[in-house]
Amino acid sequence: MRNIFFLFSLLSFVFFLFSCNEDVLPKPKAYLSLEYPKKSYEQLKLERPYTFDISKSTTIxxxxxxxxxxxYPNLKASIDITYRPVENNLKELLTEAEKLVFKHAVKAEQIIPKDFMNSKNNVFGSLYEITGNAASHLQFHVTDSTNHFIKGSLYFYAKPNYDSILPAVAYIKSDVLKLIETTKWK
Known part of the structure; x- marks a missing residue:
């Protein structure tokens, strides 16, 4: 019985020694390769009390x-724009816009505000970047403080998974910044 145990141990050791001739390495992480349309903008063609530049690759x-x-049909996303005239209710409009931003605080990891001011075109506003698995990852508002108020929200038509849609959020964020920077009132 001892000889069988010794023989089994010896064979196991020899098998172990010669079976591991190659290092086993984990597979490298795969990165999603997304291609986005080249940036190209045009002025909004609809008759509105406002105008701004939009990406040519979008559908209005x-x-x-x-x-x-x-x-954004290829990204399964949209920016929803709401317009309201200011009628001595600017404080109410700003409060409502901020409520909608902070409604996402439950799922958000962080809410990063950025203020904008373009005195030449009389455009003032804020952009909120919402990180984490919130329903909306970008929200903004712009106003002239006396007559016009625009609020916008970015939505994806998919379950929120921030890590997966982060490249798309960054791509659309540059379009939102262009929209805010080119806003003019009529």
Whole structure:
């Protein structure tokens, strides 16, 4: 019985010694390769009390009350634009816009505000970048403080998974910045 145990141990050791002739390495992580359309902008062609530049690769859906939906069909996303005239209710409009931003605080990891001011075109506003698995990852508002108020929100038509859609959020964020920077009132 001892000889069998010794023979089994010796064979196991020899098998172990000669079976591991190659290092086993883990597979490298794969990175999603997304290709986005080259940036190209044009001025909004719809008759509105405002105008701004939009990406040529988007589809515009006209809505009532001077509202818009800027769709990114390839990214399954849209920027929903709402317009409201300011009628001595600027504080109410700003409070409502901020409530909608901070409604995402439950799922958000961080909310990063950025203020904008373009005195030449009388455009003032804020952009909020919402990190984490929130329903909307970018929200913004712009106003002239006396007559016009625009609020916009970015939505994806998919379950929120921030790590997966982060490149798309960054791509659309540059379009939102262009929209804010080129806003003019009529």
């Amino acid at each position: 859906i006209d809505d009532k009350n001077n509202w818009l939906k800027i769709k």
